[in-house]
Amino acid sequence: MSSFTDKIDEWMKEAEERPESALTIVRLIARRLRELSERDEELLAENIALQNGTRVEEYQKRITHLEYQLDLIKRRFGVDEGTLVELPTQPVESSTVNLLVYNAQGRIFRLELNQEVKVLGRITGDMITDHEPPRILTLPSNEEVLLLYTSGRVSTYKVNDIPLIELGGAWEWSQAALPDEPRAGELLACIAPFSHLPLSDFFLQISRRGCVKKTMTSMAQSILGNHYIGKGALQKSDQPFDLMLSHKKDRSTFVTYEGKVIAFDVDDLSYATEERIRLTATDYVIASFTTRADESLLFVTQTGKVIHRESKSIELSKSSTAKGQALIPPSRLEQGVRFMGAASVKDSDSVVVLDATGRLKLYEAGSMTGAGSIEADGLILSIGIIPADSAKRGAS
Amino acid sequence: MSLKVGIDFGTSNSGVAVYDGQRVQLLPVDPKNVLPEVIKTVLYITKDYRTYLGQEAVETYYRDNVNRQRRYVKQWAGEIDVYGADMHYVRDIFVYVDELKPGRLLQYLKTALRKDNYQGTQIFERYFTVGDLAQTYLSLLKKRAEDVLGETIDAVTLGRPVKFSEHPEQDHKAQETLRQAAHEAGFKEVDFELEPIAAALDYEQSMTKPQNVVIFDFGGGTLDIAVMRLGDSKNRKVYASGGVDIAGSDFDRTIIEKRMLSHFGYGKVKHHPEIMDMIHAIPDWMALPEMGTPINRNILEKAIQAKVVPVRLKALEGLIYNDLAFTFYNRVEAGKIALSSDGATIISLEDKDISLWELYTRAQFESDIQHYLVDVEKVLLDTIAKSGLDVEEIDAVVKTGGSSNIPLFTGMLAKIFGAEKVKESNAFSSVVAGLAIKARM
Numbered sequence: 001m002s003s004f005t006d007k008i009d010e011w012m013k014e015a016e017e018r019p020e021s022a023l024t025i026v027r028l029i030a031r032r033l034r035e036l037s038e039r040d041e042e043l044l045a046e047n048i049a050l051q052n053g054t055r056v057e058e059y060q061k062r063i064t065h066l067e068y069q070l071d072l073i074k075r076r077f078g079v080d081e082g083t084l085v086e087l088p089t090q091p092v093e094s095s096t097v098n099l100l101v102y103n104a105q106g107r108i109f110r111l112e113l114n115q116e117v118k119v120l121g122r123i124t125g126d127m128i129t130d131h132e133p134p135r136i137l138t139l140p141s142n143e144e145v146l147l148l149y150t151s152g153r154v155s156t157y158k159v160n161d162i163p164l165i166e167l168g169g170a171w172e173w174s175q176a177a178l179p180d181e182p183r184a185g186e187l188l189a190c191i192a193p194f195s196h197l198p199l200s201d202f203f204l205q206i207s208r209r210g211c212v213k214k215t216m217t218s219m220a221q222s223i224l225g226n227h228y229i230g231k232g233a234l235q236k237s238d239q240p241f242d243l244m245l246s247h248k249k250d251r252s253t254f255v256t257y258e259g260k261v262i263a264f265d266v267d268d269l270s271y272a273t274e275e276r277i278r279l280t281a282t283d284y285v286i287a288s289f290t291t292r293a294d295e296s297l298l299f300v301t302q303t304g305k306v307i308h309r310e311s312k313s314i315e316l317s318k319s320s321t322a323k324g325q326a327l328i329p330p331s332r333l334e335q336g337v338r339f340m341g342a343a344s345v346k347d348s349d350s351v352v353v354l355d356a357t358g359r360l361k362l363y364e365a366g367s368m369t370g371a372g373s374i375e376a377d378g379l380i381l382s383i384g385i386i387p388a389d390s391a392k393r394g395a396s
Numbered sequence: 397m398s399l400k401v402g403i404d405f406g407t408s409n410s411g412v413a414v415y416d417g418q419r420v421q422l423l424p425v426d427p428k429n430v431l432p433e434v435i436k437t438v439l440y441i442t443k444d445y446r447t448y449l450g451q452e453a454v455e456t457y458y459r460d461n462v463n464r465q466r467r468y469v470k471q472w473a474g475e476i477d478v479y480g481a482d483m484h485y486v487r488d489i490f491v492y493v494d495e496l497k498p499g500r501l502l503q504y505l506k507t508a509l510r511k512d513n514y515q516g517t518q519i520f521e522r523y524f525t526v527g528d529l530a531q532t533y534l535s536l537l538k539k540r541a542e543d544v545l546g547e548t549i550d551a552v553t554l555g556r557p558v559k560f561s562e563h564p565e566q567d568h569k570a571q572e573t574l575r576q577a578a579h580e581a582g583f584k585e586v587d588f589e590l591e592p593i594a595a596a597l598d599y600e601q602s603m604t605k606p607q608n609v610v611i612f613d614f615g616g617g618t619l620d621i622a623v624m625r626l627g628d629s630k631n632r633k634v635y636a637s638g639g640v641d642i643a644g645s646d647f648d649r650t651i652i653e654k655r656m657l658s659h660f661g662y663g664k665v666k667h668h669p670e671i672m673d674m675i676h677a678i679p680d681w682m683a684l685p686e687m688g689t690p691i692n693r694n695i696l697e698k699a700i701q702a703k704v705v706p707v708r709l710k711a712l713e714g715l716i717y718n719d720l721a722f723t724f725y726n727r728v729e730a731g732k733i734a735l736s737s738d739g740a741t742i743i744s745l746e747d748k749d750i751s752l753w754e755l756y757t758r759a760q761f762e763s764d765i766q767h768y769l770v771d772v773e774k775v776l777l778d779t780i781a782k783s784g785l786d787v788e789e790i791d792a793v794v795k796t797g798g799s800s801n802i803p804l805f806t807g808m809l810a811k812i813f814g815a816e817k818v819k820e821s822n823a824f825s826s827v828v829a830g831l832a833i834k835a836r837m
Contacts, residue, residue, distance in 0.1 A: 007755075014739055014757035021739020021757060028742055028755055 061221075068221050069198030075144065075158075095140040097386060098159055099352060101360065104132040104187040107176035110162040112141070113386065122170045123358035127381060129173075130187055133340070136352050136360075136384025139193045146194040147179070148205075150239040151186040152231040155179075156194060156224065170358075189240040200245035202266060205232030206254055208241045208284045210262075210277035214269045217245070232273050242288045253314060254288035255299060255342035259328030263291065263314045276317070277324050287342035298351070298365060299327060299342045302379045308369040311344060341383030348388035354381050362386075400551035400585070401541060402594070402831025405534070405574070407506045407617025408644060408729075408798065409824055410437045412541040413832035420598070420829040425540040426450040434824045435540075437506065439533050441519050442499035449536045453501065454722075460498040461719040463748065468492040468690045492690050501722060504645065504681065505529050507617050509570040510560040514682070530577035538581055551585035552578060553835035555594050555827050557618040558639035590637060591615075592622035594830030595796045599821055601833075603627040607791035608635075610780070610813070613827065614772075614805060615797035616644040621776055623783035623790075635783030640775045642768050644799040648728050651756070652679040654764045656728065656743070659752045660715065661708040668704065670695050674712060684721045693717060714749035735761050736801040762804045773808055787812060794819045796826040 015022035049055040101123070102108040111120060127134065139145070143159045162177045182188055197217055205213040213232035215223070223229045231240050246252060246266045253263040254277070262277045269276075291297065291311040299307040307327060315325060328337050345351065347366035354360050356378030365385075368374055401423075404411045411434055412423045424432035428451035440453035448456050473491040477484065500519050508514050508526045516525035524532070542549055560570035571588060578586040592611035599609065606627035613620040619640050625633040658664075662675050674692060677683040696713045700706045715724060724745055731743035735758045745752040780787060793813050795806070801823060809818045822829075 010760045010763075011740070011755065011757055014759035017759055018739045024738055024740045025755065025757070028740060032742075032753060032755075 062218070065218050065221050072144070072195055073198055075195070095142040098139055098141045098143075099360075099384065099386075100137045100139065100145075100159070100162070100191060101134050101354065101384075102137070102176075102188060102191055103134045103173065104130045104182075104189075105173075106147075106178055106180060106182045106188040107173050108162055108179065108191070109165050109171060109176045110159065111167055112164055113138075114167070119168070120352070120360040120362065121165075121168050122360065123173065123354075124170050125172050125174075125358075127354075127356055127358055132187065133381035134354060135190065136354060136382050137191055137193070138352070138384055138386045142195075143193050144195045146192045146243065148189045148192065148229065148240055148243045149182055149186045150189045150231070151183070152228055152240065153183070153186065154223065154227055154229050187239075190242045192243045192245070194245070196245050201248045202246050203229065204244050204246045204252060204266060204269075205229070205240060205273075206242045206244075206285060206288045207231070207233035207238045207273075209233065209235060209238040210254070210256070210275055210279050210285055211238060211273050212252075212264075212269055212276045213273040214266065214271055216271075230273075234273055234275060241285050244288065244290065246290055250290045251316070252288065253291045253297070253311075253344065254285050255339055256283045256324070257286050257338050257340075258283040258333060259299075259326055259337075259339055260324035261297070261299075261309075261314055261327055261342070262317050262322055262324035263311075264317050268318065276322070278321055286339055289342075289344045291344045295344045295346050296369070297342065298345045298369060299339050300353070300374070300380055300383055301328075301337050302340045303337070304374045304376045304380055305337070306368050306372055306374060340380045343383060343385045345385055346388060350386040350388070352384040352386060354383070355379060356381055398550035398584070399545070399547055400553065400835040401549050402553045402555070402589075402828055402833070402835045403534070403537065404555045404591070404594075404828035404831055405506060405530070406437055406555075406615055406827075407504055408437060408615065409434045410533075410537065411435065411825060411828035412537060413825070413828045414545065415829075415832040415836045417836060420601075420832050422825050422828065423541050423544045425537060425544060426452075428452055428455070431824065435537065437503065437533065439502045439505065439529060439536075440499055441502070441524075441532070443497070443520055445520075445522070447532055447536060449533055449540075457499065457501040457722065461501075462723070463718050464498070465496055466494045466688075466717065467496045469495045494688070502529060503722075504617070505533055507645065509573055510566065510641075512561070512563070512566050527573045527577045527580075530574055531580040534578055534583075535581035538583065550583065551835070552583045552587075553831045554578060554586060554588050555591040555831050556588045558590050558592065558620040558622070558637045559618070559641075562641075589831055589834045590620065590622065591827045592620040592637065592796075593624070593634060594828075594834055595794060595821065595826045596622060596624050596626055597830035597833045598826040599792075599794045599819070599830075600626045600629070600632075606631070608785055608789055610776075610790050610793045612776070612793055612795050612800055612805075612809065613797045614643060614795070614800040614802075615827075616799070617641075618643050619772060619775065619799075621779045623779060623785060635785060636779050638775055638779035638782065640771060642771055643797075644729070644732070646768065647732055647761075647765050647799065647802075648725065649679045650764050650768075651728050651732060651743075651761070652725075655754055655756060655760070656724075656752070659708060659754070660712040661705045664705045664708060665699075668695075668699060671699060671704075671709070671712075674716065678712075678715070681721070681725060684716065688716045711750040711752065714747055715745075718747060718749070720745065720747055720750065731756055732761065732802075733798070736803060758803065765802075765804065769804055769808060772805065773812075776808075776812070790817065792817050792819050794821050794826075796821045796823055798823050 011025050015025060097113045099111040099113055100108055141159050145157055145159055147155045157179050165171055197220055200217050203215040211233050233239060248267045250266045251263055252266055255261045295311055297309045297311055345365040349365040351363045351365050351368055352360055355376040359377055363374055401412050401414045412425050414421050422433035426432055426435035435450040438453045440448040440457045470490045471493045473489045475486050475488050477486055516523055538549055556571055560567045575586050592613040595613050596611045603626060609624050609626045611622040619642050622637045623635040657675055657678060660675050660678060665671050674687045677687050696709055700709050715721060727743055727745055731741045734741035740757045743754045743756055790813055793809050
């Protein structure tokens, strides 16, 4: 086995025997030197990071983050230290499907769904508070939620900690839970399911005026520690609308009041807040969700008209100046047709619809798209989706 | 009328051709290859026994294997009887099997035919004999050729080296195994032609007058030589033929042994016999995959923790456990091929744990394979002597096969016969073209 000096002698021999090889050898060595010098610089930078403790800090942060994620997973699956020896494959704590109906003032109704009831109940009193209709969210009872306020503040709660309200009754907002009352000048922007954090790559914030902000979930510890994620909006008059957890390969879609829809790959988004759709002065985002190839998109107008589209029919936008695809024709817009809700659904999913009379009704997504409209007692205010494959509904 | 083709079942590359009496048509049986008429003699068999060949096999292998996850499970392999002076007991034997392994890549199928100590291999639940492997490859190749031609192929002329083996029994066995494999692949009629003679038939197409010709067929697995009278189809004569088990794969192995092993700890690792075994297995394409056991990984990890040449042992671990062996052999082969035209080249392998870089010159290569030159020259001169012709009576020397382009051997031929007599032919297609011509005779 030759030493490095022997190798150099052999290279020299080649150059002596065939002078034309000398140029090739010099070229190859020069290329290698360049590669090595780049690598050397990387190693020196790494060495500096090791010496000044930056790397140690980074790893400590990463460990803290992983510990936090582990803690969340343990809470989600109801595992304590004693039972951690073997993680159960099924959730230990049985969960039921819950429906949250909440308004901008931070009031939340929590309902436990069952298989048979079609009319869930009715909310009495003012339905629109601070110009915002109530929002609907379906999630398992063992879920943890993140409350995002218009100031950019966040807080977390266990769904189980929110008091249940009886199905089928008439409820006033004053009966609703108020886990964390909005502070002066702020409103509750949205509630987001949160326990998938360890399995997600990003927080995705969408503002009313179509701005998007992506934050790595590795920042979760700091966000939750400081109770602040930011508004995710560029204009002062703009405010947060939604927050969701997403993966790198997800495709996110949002829909506006005046019928525009736009889709984009989460991985393509920058980490800075940026405007992803150019909206007219009167338009704003009314729904945002992640779309899957096997699902279709459902849009509901304020009068109960249902529009159905294949998710692949929505063009993917790469540009930040896109105006989106228009789903409401101009003539209908002039007549005052507007979207009040939209979602990504499978035919077997159920849709919860809240109308202006405060009534909450359940519909099958397949029958909604088939009929092309739904009957409601008043104008539609909001919709929510109950996925068919969600955890079992409570016993009837 | 039944269709008969010529198939060159080569050690590194294969090909299929058909001759219509006027023109040889090389069939593009591997559209994914740079040269579609040349197909790598590589077979990939997946866990559910789907089979791929040529470039598709290589791509599927890369896609499914490189840097994949592994999960070893203990499987019962059998039992052994242990006898002592006054006792006898039976003991179960278990092996660790990587249950996530998606498939096996097999190459040098032709070399396996002539190895008397290689009967076959276990591929997941099924044992494949050497004949089964050859049959699988040939039936896929036949199907590809039929798809190109749009008709059924019934008969084939297969090429074979002058000597599969030095031992006549083994030589006969190898040919009969190949014949049986071809029959099982669906060829009703199978005959053979020596590869150098096939190359001669192809060369004859370009001749204008009868000549004494030496065919120097130097491929991936063997060197085959034929001394012939060509140019008059009615008076064609084979004066002598000869061969030796020296070829491209031996040069690759030599390069690895002399230049690459130090990158994996050779010369630095001492007192670790298990690690030395792993290092010594690197040049052996059959032995290296067998090294990938959990026990060996543990040994390597412990040595790395103990700072025994950690960078080199990490590279060894990467080579074995990240399924990089095939890439590594390809890089070595590519370096060798580059030295046929350049004075120096780089053999490199960059991956997660490997950063291998070796500047390799033609002078180094020639020095490394010098001992083969002596053997090759001897076989060549012996074959000429056997033909009864003098060197001066040879009119042309026709080179074919990838290794015939190595300047050291071209120089040897020029020195013996004179540079003007050394003729180039298509290194990868002259044998298959000649086999197609033979198939038509």
